[in-house]
Amino acid sequence: MIFTGISSLAVIGSLAVFGGILAVLHLLRTRPRPVLMVTTLFWEEARSATRARTLLHQFQQRAVLLLLLAAAALMVFSTSQPVVQSATQPARYVVLVLDAGLSMQAAAADAGKPRFDEARSAAEEVIATLGRRDRLAVVAVDPTPRVIHRFDQPRAVAFRQLRPLRPASQPADATAALRLADSLLADRASDDPGRILWVTDRRTTDVEDHRIAAGTPARLIPIQVGESLSNAALLAVSFRPDEAAPSRGRLHVRAGWWGETTATVRMVATAETSGAVVLDQEVAVSASGAVDAVSAPIPADGSVVEVRVRETEGVPGDNAVRLRLPNRPPIVIAADPALPAALRLALAATPARVVPPTDPAGALRAVSTVPAQPSPDRPVIAVNQEGAQMEAGYQVKGAVGAAAVDGLDFEGAVCGAGPAIERSGDASAFQPLLTAGGRVVAALDTPRGQPPTLLLSAALFERASTVVNQPAFALMISRVVRRLAGWDETPVSLPARRAVTDPAWSHALAQVSPIITVPGDRVTSDLRAIDAERGEPISGAAGSAGGFLTLYQTLIVLALALVVLDAYLHARRGMV
Amino acid sequence: MTAALFPEPFVRGIQRLRIVARHRITGDHRGEHASQRAGAGMDFRDYRAYSPGDDLRRVDWNVYRRTRRLMLRLYDEPQRLGVYVLLDVSASMDLESPPRVHAAKQVAAAMAAAAAHQHDPVLVVPFSNELHPPLQLRMAASLPRLLAELEALGTGGPTDLGAVVRGFARARRRPDLLILVSDFFDPGGIDPVLHHLASVRHRLILAQLTRRSDRAPALEGDLRLIDCEDGSALRVSISPRMRRHYDAAYAGFCAKLQRFAVRRGAPLVRIDTDVPVLPQLDSVFHGGVLRL
Numbered sequence: 001m002i003f004t005g006i007s008s009l010a011v012i013g014s015l016a017v018f019g020g021i022l023a024v025l026h027l028l029r030t031r032p033r034p035v036l037m038v039t040t041l042f043w044e045e046a047r048s049a050t051r052a053r054t055l056l057h058q059f060q061q062r063a064v065l066l067l068l069l070a071a072a073a074l075m076v077f078s079t080s081q082p083v084v085q086s087a088t089q090p091a092r093y094v095v096l097v098l099d100a101g102l103s104m105q106a107a108a109a110d111a112g113k114p115r116f117d118e119a120r121s122a123a124e125e126v127i128a129t130l131g132r133r134d135r136l137a138v139v140a141v142d143p144t145p146r147v148i149h150r151f152d153q154p155r156a157v158a159f160r161q162l163r164p165l166r167p168a169s170q171p172a173d174a175t176a177a178l179r180l181a182d183s184l185l186a187d188r189a190s191d192d193p194g195r196i197l198w199v200t201d202r203r204t205t206d207v208e209d210h211r212i213a214a215g216t217p218a219r220l221i222p223i224q225v226g227e228s229l230s231n232a233a234l235l236a237v238s239f240r241p242d243e244a245a246p247s248r249g250r251l252h253v254r255a256g257w258w259g260e261t262t263a264t265v266r267m268v269a270t271a272e273t274s275g276a277v278v279l280d281q282e283v284a285v286s287a288s289g290a291v292d293a294v295s296a297p298i299p300a301d302g303s304v305v306e307v308r309v310r311e312t313e314g315v316p317g318d319n320a321v322r323l324r325l326p327n328r329p330p331i332v333i334a335a336d337p338a339l340p341a342a343l344r345l346a347l348a349a350t351p352a353r354v355v356p357p358t359d360p361a362g363a364l365r366a367v368s369t370v371p372a373q374p375s376p377d378r379p380v381i382a383v384n385q386e387g388a389q390m391e392a393g394y395q396v397k398g399a400v401g402a403a404a405v406d407g408l409d410f411e412g413a414v415c416g417a418g419p420a421i422e423r424s425g426d427a428s429a430f431q432p433l434l435t436a437g438g439r440v441v442a443a444l445d446t447p448r449g450q451p452p453t454l455l456l457s458a459a460l461f462e463r464a465s466t467v468v469n470q471p472a473f474a475l476m477i478s479r480v481v482r483r484l485a486g487w488d489e490t491p492v493s494l495p496a497r498r499a500v501t502d503p504a505w506s507h508a509l510a511q512v513s514p515i516i517t518v519p520g521d522r523v524t525s526d527l528r529a530i531d532a533e534r535g536e537p538i539s540g541a542a543g544s545a546g547g548f549l550t551l552y553q554t555l556i557v558l559a560l561a562l563v564v565l566d567a568y569l570h571a572r573r574g575m576v
Numbered sequence: 577m578t579a580a581l582f583p584e585p586f587v588r589g590i591q592r593l594r595i596v597a598r599h600r601i602t603g604d605h606r607g608e609h610a611s612q613r614a615g616a617g618m619d620f621r622d623y624r625a626y627s628p629g630d631d632l633r634r635v636d637w638n639v640y641r642r643t644r645r646l647m648l649r650l651y652d653e654p655q656r657l658g659v660y661v662l663l664d665v666s667a668s669m670d671l672e673s674p675p676r677v678h679a680a681k682q683v684a685a686a687m688a689a690a691a692a693h694q695h696d697p698v699l700v701v702p703f704s705n706e707l708h709p710p711l712q713l714r715m716a717a718s719l720p721r722l723l724a725e726l727e728a729l730g731t732g733g734p735t736d737l738g739a740v741v742r743g744f745a746r747a748r749r750r751p752d753l754l755i756l757v758s759d760f761f762d763p764g765g766i767d768p769v770l771h772h773l774a775s776v777r778h779r780l781i782l783a784q785l786t787r788r789s790d791r792a793p794a795l796e797g798d799l800r801l802i803d804c805e806d807g808s809a810l811r812v813s814i815s816p817r818m819r820r821h822y823d824a825a826y827a828g829f830c831a832k833l834q835r836f837a838v839r840r841g842a843p844l845v846r847i848d849t850d851v852p853v854l855p856q857l858d859s860v861f862h863g864g865v866l867r868l
Contacts, residue, residue, distance in 0.1 A: 031798075032797075032798040032799050032800040032811055032812075032813075033797070033798070033799055033800065034799070034800045034801075034802055034809075035795065035799050035800070035801055035802065036671065036802050036804050037671075037801045037802060037803055037804060038668040038671050038672065038676075038759070038761060038790075038804060039668060039759075039761035039763075039803065040801045040802075040803050040808065040810045041761060041762075041763065041765065041825075041829075042822050042825040042826045042829065043801055043810055043812055043822060044810060045821065045822075045825035046812075046818050046819075046821035046822040046824075046825055047810065047812055047818065047821075049818075049821040049824075049825075050815075050817055050818045050821055
């Protein structure tokens with residue numbers, strides 16, 4: 001017998017612990033109550049007369065303890081999942097190949113879980129039913145084949161190796177996997193050709209083709225999981241802004257095809273408001289493969305775009321995703337001619353367009369001094385000229401907790417002489433960005449009812465200042481400008497379940513909320529089984545062991561029966 | 577304190593009790609019991625031939641006139657009966673609630689009072705595994721003092737009834753009256769006790785102290801029975817079958833005691849310590865008199 005659930009040491013330890021506890025409890029239960037007597041004379045005579053029954057009773061007490069220990073042992077064994085096989089049966093070499101390719105991400109229509117979970121369960125069941133003398137190796141194909149369990153490793157290790165596996169984003173290379181399995185079988189010294197158990201969602205004919213291609217002589221037993229599918233569906237949709245012009249970007253769409261032959265997948269993206277088609281591509285895709293399509297540049301204006309896989313000849317597909325683009329309107333900055341040159345240069349490096357101070361509507365204002373009466377609807381970037389004077393030479397540092405300087409390196413930057421920035425209003429609206437010598441030299445002030453203002457000390461632009469030469473300074477200015485312009489740059493999160501218009505999707509919550517995908521995030525659609533033809537799965541060693549109860553269930557039933565018997569004997573003891 | 581153990585109604589009750597010997601008793605002192613020896617009493621008993629040296633005043637001259645033979649008139653001479661009350665004060669007598677020793681003391685007091693009213697000397701001898709210093713009652717008027725001493729008498733020590741009886745028999749050669757007040761639960765069993773009692777020349781009265789828990793113990797399950805005197809433990813699992821054997825053992829014990837009492841002609845009074853003692857003494861004191 002081998003233990004496939006827990007190690008042999010754990011079995012022995014559990015038996016020792018539970019056995020000890022049961023023995024102590026049994027002794028406590030059977031400990032007699034002391035009674036002080038005038039005389040024990042007559043009880044001595046009575047006990048002598050019933051001596052034989054007393055011995056039987058003592059035997060029954062010991063038998064009760066043995067029953068409890070046997071019940072505990074059975075419970076431990078049922079947890080350890082023992083496997084018993086006749087010692088006369090010859091050893092078999094088995095290689096378990098587990099398909100963890102792209103197609104295994106498909107979810108079952110009624111369960112909502114990836115079919116890979118079903119494949120893993122089938123693999124575990126196969127391992128559990130192997131005989132004590134059988135030798136097992138496991139190959140995971142995710143998407144390239146790799147050995148995760150060797151013939152010489154304990155069986156329990158295989159279970160632990162299976163648990164962290166996840167399906168890959170590429171189709172599984174079945175031919176290479178079968179070749180690897182064959183090489184594992186060829187390396188052993190045995191007349192038995194061995195067996196390859198292939199847990200996959202591929203059809204039988206496809207399996208046979210791969211076996212022929214791999215040239216393996218071993219007996220191949222496919223274990224098919226999941227329903228046969230042959231439609232196309234979206235896998236991922238994301239919006240990636242252009243590096244040079246972040247207010248624009250492109251849609252990246254990935255679609256998968258679960259058919260058995262090469263086909264063409266058509267991906268279409270349409271702006272909901274205007275109806276403009278921003279993407280319409282047909283791309284050839286291999287069986288169980290995935291393809292990508294990229295749209296033309298589109299503005300990041302916060303509009304909703306619908307991305308859909310449309311049906312083409314021989315490729316069913318009506319899968320769709322609604323995507324809300326980030327909102328990043330163009331930024332215009334009206335710059336005061338008296339602005340320091342370094343500031344003007346930093347503004348030019350932002351996504352904004354710097355224009356003369358002709359006061360265009362909606363533009364930011366960059367002024368050389370803090371305006372006495374700021375406009376209520378126009379953010380301001382101002383150089384502060386007034387305040388307590390600082391000396392030059394102080395090290396400039398980013399303020400702790402300020403997002404605009406998060407991750408920026410101001411190492412070696414010093415500030416010139418000039419006025420420090422002092423808070424004048426609500427402390428909660430005043431956020432320091434840069435400090436020098438303990439004084440604030442850059443801050444973002446957002447008082448209630450007034451436009452936000454970026455305050456920059458004139459000391460930053462003095463001759464002795466080196467901070468404006470740092471790339472971090474330009475990045476800080478760019479971040480603040482984007483924030484002042486109201487750009488939507490916070491990361492968007494995708495719910496665990498993606499909203500689709502596919503009627504097979506059953507999650508009502510996902511139906512009502514707009515979904516935005518994060519670039520690179522994998523989304524798996526719920527593929528409908530359209531193909532009515534399914535091959536009969538060739539069952540191998542997997543599946544139930546037959547009979548009414550499994551071995552583990554039988555052990556548990558026996559253990560419970562022994563506990564009931566113990567309780568009965570304990571209750572009946574007074575009737576003997 | 578005396579009133580708690582010997583209330584006034586009880587004292588009045590025992591003062592009317594008498595112990596009367598029906599058969600001739602050989603005693604050394606003048607008392608109120610019939611003696612086996614002819615003496616200078618008031619009751620004519622018999623004639624016997626005159627022997628030189630006899631008192632001439634006892635010659636029946638009317639018989640001489642008729643028969644020309646000198647005959648002496650014999651009269652019954654009242655004798656004093658020495659009464660010994662052996663009172664069990666071993667540790668087991670004080671275990672239960674109420675302790676058996678209370679009833680034992682009441683029985684001893686009753687027997688002592690009955691003997692004292694016949695002007696018989698009474699010695700109440702407490703014992704456990706040996707005889708303890710006795711309590712003496714010389715006259716009925718001294719009864720209150722005896723009751724006080726009985727009240728104050730403590731308990732303790734293991735039981736060795738056989739050794740006590742054997743020792744008493746060796747020390748008391750004159751056959752007087754021995755009243756044994758005990759539960760008769762000797763660790764060696766009843767047989768050795770009865771064997772030693774059989775060798776006692778005294779007249780016997782046996783007062784067996786019992787209670788319901790002896791006859792029908794309210795015990796069940798797995799128990800460790802501990803003897804209160806020697807601390808020995810006995811592990812039992814009380815089942816109906818074992819209970820039947822217990823009943824048989826206890827019944828056999830009582831039967832042996834009964835048979836012995838019948839053979840010896842000794843009154844056996846069973847005192848249930850759970851109920852008042854005085855009414856139970858009526859089973860032997862018929863009309864207040866215990867006739868031996």
